[in-house]
Amino acid sequence: MSELKIDISQVRTAFQPGEELMGTASWKLDQPPRAVELRLFWFTRGKGTEDAGMVETVRFDRPASQEMRPFRFKLPDAPYSFSGTLISLIWALELVAEPSKAVARVEIVVAPDGQEVRLDSVPESETGKIAMSWGTR
Amino acid sequence: MRARDNPFRTERILQMRYRLQNVTWAELLTRCEALRYRAALVGLHGSGKTTLLEDLEPRLRERGFDTHFIRLSEEERAFEPGFLKTLCAGLTANDILLFDGAEQLNPLAWRWFQWRTRHAGGLIITTHRTGRLPTLWECRTSPDLLAGIAADLLEVKSETLHERVNVLFRKHHGNLRDALREWYDLASDKTIKLR
Incomplete structure (x- = not known):
């Protein structure tokens, strides 16, 4: 049996860049793990090659088989969570127990107003207007 | 649709594994053994050769081999200087090389590669055409x-x-x-x- 859980304070999933993120990491494992690590990172999803960036990790020392530990991260100013048709950038917290490799993951949004930036395509008629307005200036 | 929700996003495509048709893994491995683990997976672009090679790897490990995955592509047509020397230094009969993109080597380079890796216990390659090694499996779509x-x-x-x-x-x-x-x-x- 392996249960890992990430609880973010106030059950939030949306944050401003630079904001503080707090919560608790808990686990219930058959045996004391060698190590438990909480990772704050972003990754991309979409059509092309995937990319990822590790921002911060917290290693919980001398973990028992069943425990709850508090954590605190200061979120960076960038990159923002965003989604277009070709690529999405997603922020996440991941709790990993070694050596079992048991994992828990929570996805969050890091962007102004806590809203994922949408890169929707601009309708053709609007791009035409923009081009015209540039042309007349 | 957001890229993260697209059912055809890269992450999901990569999760798709090779679908063997008209043969079982046990039969394929028996044939591989009969070819003394020197064989080719042959097929056109986008026919699943790389996926099949990746799927072979854990099965060869289950048989006790140490596997080494190497790759050349149209973007990277040659090995880095010194790579082969390092790779071949400690090869034994327990090592199997899984070489994706063997067609990138010209005939002379291929001969040299075969000679350098002769001490390995096996060499499984992917290639677009038959002829470099006996065909283990032809990937068809x-x-x-x-x-x-x-x-x-x-x-x-x-x-x-x-x-x-x-x-x-x-x-x-x-x-x-x-x-x-x-x-x-x-x-x-x-x-x-x-x-």
Whole structure:
């Protein structure tokens, strides 16, 4: 049996860049793990090659088989969570127990107003207007 | 549709594993052994050679071999200086090299590579054409195969996809990777019906 859980304070999933993120990491494992690590990172999803960036990790020392530990991260100013048709950038917290490799993951949004930036395509008629307005200036 | 929600996003395509047809893994491994683990997976672009090679790796490890995955591609046609020397330094009969993209080496470089890796217990390659090593498996595609993969990605029945499958299969000459990449674009366009 392996249960890992990430609880973010106030059950939030949306944050401003630079904001503080707090919560608790808990686990219930058959045996004391060698190590438990909480990772704050972003990754991309979409059509092309995937990319990822590790921002911060917290290693919980001398973990028992069943425990709850508090954590605190200061979120960076960038990159923002965003989604277009070709690529999405997603922020996440991941709790990993070694050596079992048991994992828990929570996805969050890091962007102004806590809203994922949408890169929707601009309708053709609007791009035409923009081009015209540039042309007349 | 957001890229993260597109059923044909890279992450999901990479999760699709090779679908052996008319042969079992046990039969394929027996044939591999009969060829003394020196064999080729042959097929056109986008036919699943790399996926099959990746799927062979854990099965060879289960048989007690140490596997080493190496890759050349059209973007990277030669090994870094010193790479082969390092790779070949400690090769033993327990090591099997899994070489993706062997066709990138010219005939002379291929001969040299074979000689340098002669102490390895095996060499399984992927290549577009037959002839470099005895063929272990020829990767073939079909509209039914594309339909099956797309159906799994879309979580629908494959019979509902035949119209689009036939168009994309023909357009990309059986290259399933390219067909699935185009399906990504079609899925991301809200104005186009997904099937």
